Amino acid sequence: MTLDLPKGRAPSIRDVARLAGVSHQTVSRVLNDHPSIRDSTKAKVLQVMDDLQYRPNRAARALSRGRSRTIGLLSAESAYGPASSIAAIQDAAQEAGYYVNTANLTSVDTESIEAALEHLMYQSVEGIVVIAPQVRVFDALEQLAIDVPFVTLQSTGRLDNSLSVDQMTGARRATRHLIDLGHRSIYHLAGPQDWIEAEARMRGFLDEMWEMDVPTMAPILGDWTADFGYRAGRELLRRRDFTAVFASNDQMALGFMHACREAGLELPRDMSIVGYDDIPEAAHFWPPLTTVRQDFAELGRRCIALLLSNLSGGVPMDRSDPIIPELIVRGSTAPPAF
Structure with a gap:
């Protein structure tokens, strides 16, 4: 041969x-x-x-020992939320005595996902964590046979063993905060349409506006960047038919705040803005940004606990209690100046 x-x-x-x-x-x-x-x-x-x-030396050693003590992590995005989830998972895995081997996707087509999973399997990983914010990643996963236990961090409701922060509740809290301050003309800068978290946050915004009987203006689909927030702000401020904005992440909120300052507005006297994620810099924006904080450490701990419970074959972990985000009120929001 x-x-x-x-x-x-x-x-x-x-x-x-x-x-x-x-x-x-x-x-x-x-x-x-x-x-x-x-x-x-x-x-x-x-x-x-x-x-x-x-x-393959690593695989051979793992097979000879029976355990590799290695978890694979399939990541499809490097934005703040997914990156923070990765760091939390690595910390939780290390505490449990596991190493983490990461495969980053540069494309989210089926062939690329299959190649990334294959790479992880070469390392004889015992289980896999999937951090895939886009719906199309889950479409691809449903077509593939994954031979080890796996957990996903963004739940579409279509796959078992999924964990996620309750994005809808976080968005509803942000929206309710603005409504309670007296705002009735509120725009939502949404994330990309294909993103599971963006869809959940937009749904939360719309549901809260409907429940509080506040007229709803069509959400504006963005791309998570401060540049988009700035461009959207410049366009919206030409009409100035609103008093507040809920942005689906802090970066878009930052860009919108830039547009407000450029237009000569004073925040929060002339305009209120709420972000999402509570990035480390959010407390140092001017004014400091009111935003929604996610407990990534708890998410990582639960993720590893769920995966290890699957690996051990013991009693399945109870996933009934969702991780609820926390509204952090700072200086970017105030009652509207009528």
Whole structure:
């Protein structure tokens, strides 16, 4: 059995699959000792690996020990919320005696997600955490067979073992704060339409406005950036038919505040603004930003606890109590000046 490889390149899992006449997913399952693999297929794959001297060292060590003490983390975004979730998961995993191996997606198509999962499986991860804010990532996950327990941090209601912050409640609290101050003309700068969290925050805003019988203006779909908040602010302030804004994240709120200052408005006397996330800089905006804080440390702790409960095969963790965000009131909101 021979294989022509470019000089200096070691055999890959796809080389093993090609010579064994199986898929690369099957080779991955052999590496992870998956029970669904027939003995004859396993023997053939192991023989090809031996012939090619293909030895993924980390996987081999993990198989010999039976445990890798490694959790895979599939991430599709580097914005503040997902990045904070990653840091919290790493801290919680370390406290539980696990390492975290991260695969970052540069694209969220099915092929890229499959390749990232394959990379994690090479490391013999015992379980996987998926931080995927976009709906299309979950569309792809539903089409793939993941051979180890996994937990997702943004729940669409379509997959089991999911955890999330109650984004709708956070948005309702932000909106109710503005209404309680006396605002009745409120715009919402929403996040991208495909984002699960953006959709939940927009739904919370609309539900609170409806329940409080406040006329609703159509939300404006943004892209999370301060640049968008600034551009949207410049356009909206030409009409000035509102007294407050709820932005779906702090960066867009910052851009909107810039547009207000450029227009000669004083915050919060002439305009109130609420953000979301409570990024570390939010307390140092001028004025300091009223915003919604998420408990990422608790989210990371629950995520690892849920994954480890699945790995142990014990009593499933109770996920009935959602993580409720906290409204942080600072200096960017006040009653409207009529």
